[in-house]
Amino acid sequence: MQQHLLPTVPLGRGGRLIGAQGLGCMGMSEFYGPTDTAEALATLDAALEAGVTLFDTADIYGSGANEELIGPFVRANRDRVVLATKFAIERRAEDPRYRAVRNDPEYIRSAVDASLKRLGVDEIDLYYMHRRDPAVPLAESVGAMAELVQAGKVRELGLSEVTGAELREAYAVHPIAALQSEWSVFSRDVERTAVPAAAELGVTFVPYSPLGRGFLTGSFAAAETLSEGDYRRYHPQFSGANAAANAALVEPIRAIAAERGLTPAQVALAWVHQRAAVHGLTVVPIPGTRKRTRLAENTAAATVELTGAELALLEPISGQVTGDRYADMSSTSAARE
Ligand SMILES: NC(=O)c1ccc[n+]([C@@H]2O[C@H](COP(=O)([O-])OP(=O)(O)OC[C@H]3O[C@@H](n4cnc5c(N)ncnc54)[C@H](OP(=O)(O)O)[C@@H]3O)[C@@H](O)[C@H]2O)c1
Numbered sequence: 001m002q003q004h005l006l007p008t009v010p011l012g013r014g015g016r017l018i019g020a021q022g023l024g025c026m027g028m029s030e031f032y033g034p035t036d037t038a039e040a041l042a043t044l045d046a047a048l049e050a051g052v053t054l055f056d057t058a059d060i061y062g063s064g065a066n067e068e069l070i071g072p073f074v075r076a077n078r079d080r081v082v083l084a085t086k087f088a089i090e091r092r093a094e095d096p097r098y099r100a101v102r103n104d105p106e107y108i109r110s111a112v113d114a115s116l117k118r119l120g121v122d123e124i125d126l127y128y129m130h131r132r133d134p135a136v137p138l139a140e141s142v143g144a145m146a147e148l149v150q151a152g153k154v155r156e157l158g159l160s161e162v163t164g165a166e167l168r169e170a171y172a173v174h175p176i177a178a179l180q181s182e183w184s185v186f187s188r189d190v191e192r193t194a195v196p197a198a199a200e201l202g203v204t205f206v207p208y209s210p211l212g213r214g215f216l217t218g219s220f221a222a223a224e225t226l227s228e229g230d231y232r233r234y235h236p237q238f239s240g241a242n243a244a245a246n247a248a249l250v251e252p253i254r255a256i257a258a259e260r261g262l263t264p265a266q267v268a269l270a271w272v273h274q275r276a277a278v279h280g281l282t283v284v285p286i287p288g289t290r291k292r293t294r295l296a297e298n299t300a301a302a303t304v305e306l307t308g309a310e311l312a313l314l315e316p317i318s319g320q321v322t323g324d325r326y327a328d329m330s331s332t333s334a335a336r337e
Contacts, residue, residue, distance in 0.1 A: 006051035006302050009282045011126070012080065012156060014180030014204030015142065020257075022054030023047045023268070023295070023301045024208065024288030026072055029062030031231040031287070032214070037069070041288040044073045048080060050140055050299040054206070056180075056286045058086035058130055059115050063093065067118040074095060083121065084178075084206075084323050086130035086160060087111035092260050103129060103136040105144035112153050128158035128180055131331045138169050146174040158206070163333045164193030170200050180286075181333060183207035185216055186237070186246070187325045189334040192280070199281040207272050210285040216268040218254060221247040235337040238324035245322050252313045262304060265294070269301035271314055 007040075013317040028040040041075040043092045044055070055074065067085060073247050075079050087108060102111075115124060127148065129141060148154040149212075156177035159170055171178055177197045181190045184207065198205045211217050213232055221227055221245040223233045232238055243325075250264065257264045269285060276283035287298045329335050 006241045006299060008051075009284060011054070011204050011284070012175065015156065015177055015204070016082075018053040018284060019051040020284060021052060021299060022056055022206065022274070022284050022286040023052050023084075024286040025055060026061045026286045027055045028290050029066035031032045033227040033230040035290055039292065040069070042071065042289055043292050043295050044070060045221075046292045046295050047299075048077055050295065051293075052299065054082045054084060054284055054286065056084045056206070056208075058128075059091075059111060059118075060086075060089045060091055060130070063091050064114070064118050067115055071119045071121070071263065077229060078121070078285075078294065082125045082201075083119065084121070084126035084158065084180075085115050085124055085127065085308055086158075086180075088311050089134070098183075101131045101133040103133040103141040104138060108141065108144045108157040116153060123152060123259070124249040126156045126158050126178055127154040127283030128160050128178070130160050131164075132159075132162055132166060132333075132336070134336065136212065137314075138166060139173050142170045142173040142176075149174070157234050158159055159332065160208075161333045162194065164195075164334070165175050165199045166336070167194060167201065171203070175200070176203050178206050178284075180206040180208055182209050182325055183272060183275075183285075184210045184212050184319050185268055185314055185317050186286070188250075188275075189325075189332075189337075191275075193337055194333055195276075195279050195281060199279050202282075204282045204284055205276060207283060207285045209288075210272045211265055211268050213285050215246070216250055216253060217263070217265040219251055224239070234327055236327055237321060237325065239323070242323040249320055252317065256310045258312065258331055259309075260304075262301075263297055264305055265297055266301035266316075267306070267310075268306035269298060270306050271306075271311070274306055274311065 005021040
């Protein structure tokens with residue numbers, strides 16, 4: 001019988017039980033510098049053994065390469081893996097910098113077939129709309145996604161970077177199992193409308209970048225120290241004067257970790273779990289890692305309890321962060337609130 005080391009929580013209202021922490025697979029193919037593929041694949045196996053069930057990818061990660069990378073692992077463990085992928089950000093091979101947000105039904109229908117093919121599966125467990133194009137009525141997009149459920153191509157629906165009002169509007173068209181948006185000690189704008197709406201509707205919240213893309217762990221303190229091609233080199237919070245100011249804000253995380261015999265990553269993850277409890281919300285953070293040692297460290301954080309005094313030390317941090325969480329904020333939920 002499968003042994004769960006991680007506690008389990010429901011995916012969506014009354015949904016199936018999944019490990020209370022998932023694994024972000026994005027960095028295994030793109031964005032965060034060079035990857036050791038063998039170690040990344042070993043990390044997938046280690047995650048499953050640790051009780052992780054939710055594995056997160058998207059069609060744009062590595063322009064499909066990330067779906068192809070995890071496909072064999074998913075197929076080998078099909079009944080134990082909850083496979084999440086996403087559509088909506090169009091890329092073009094001939095222009096690496098091209099990005100367009102696509103929410104139209106025709107695009108959705110072709111994107112799901114392409115993802116299924118790359119993954120080599122018949123059904124995606126959780127299919128997210130990655131970004132919202134306000135020019136397309138939400139009912140049209142979610143309606144097209146609901147048809148994918150009826151066709152047996154998708155089991156559950158999810159949204160990413162939508163506001164509370166948009167989540168409610170979508171839910172009225174079809175139940176939404178999960179909302180995936182950025183949420184961490186540094187980035188808390190989702191607590192304004194998205195988090196309360198998810199709590200009210202029984203939508204599971206899937207915080208992405210819960211480690212602040214690694215910055216909260218202290219593994220880097222400035223964009224310039226990262227390798228060429230690492231997308232974080234252009235991140236406003238890690239560049240120029242912002243980097244030094246924001247690195248100082250990580251100090252309380254480090255101090256709590258040192259005092260408690262934890263790592264900064266564990267403190268950052270424990271904060272997300274406990275902050276969700278304050279809102280009466282089910283969360284499944286998806287820290288991204290390509291290394292087994294970090295996977296073990298991150299998994300252990302799901303059961304760490306921070307004290308009231310420790311939470312109070314972390315509380316003011318997000319209000320002091322300088323720089324936006326994206327160089328271009330126009331596609332974030334915060335831009336539409
Ligand atoms: N919906 C969206 O728009 C969206 C946007 C961004 C990300 N995501 C998803 O969310 C997942 C997680 O977000 P993320 O990868 O951006 O950021 P994250 O989880 O906050 O941080 C990942 C970074 O932290 C490092 N790391 C992980 N565990 C660590 C530890 N214990 N100690 C020190 N460093 C550690 C990783 O490096 P190593 O890999 O070298 O360990 C990686 O560089 C992604 O993989 C992706 O699936 C979704």
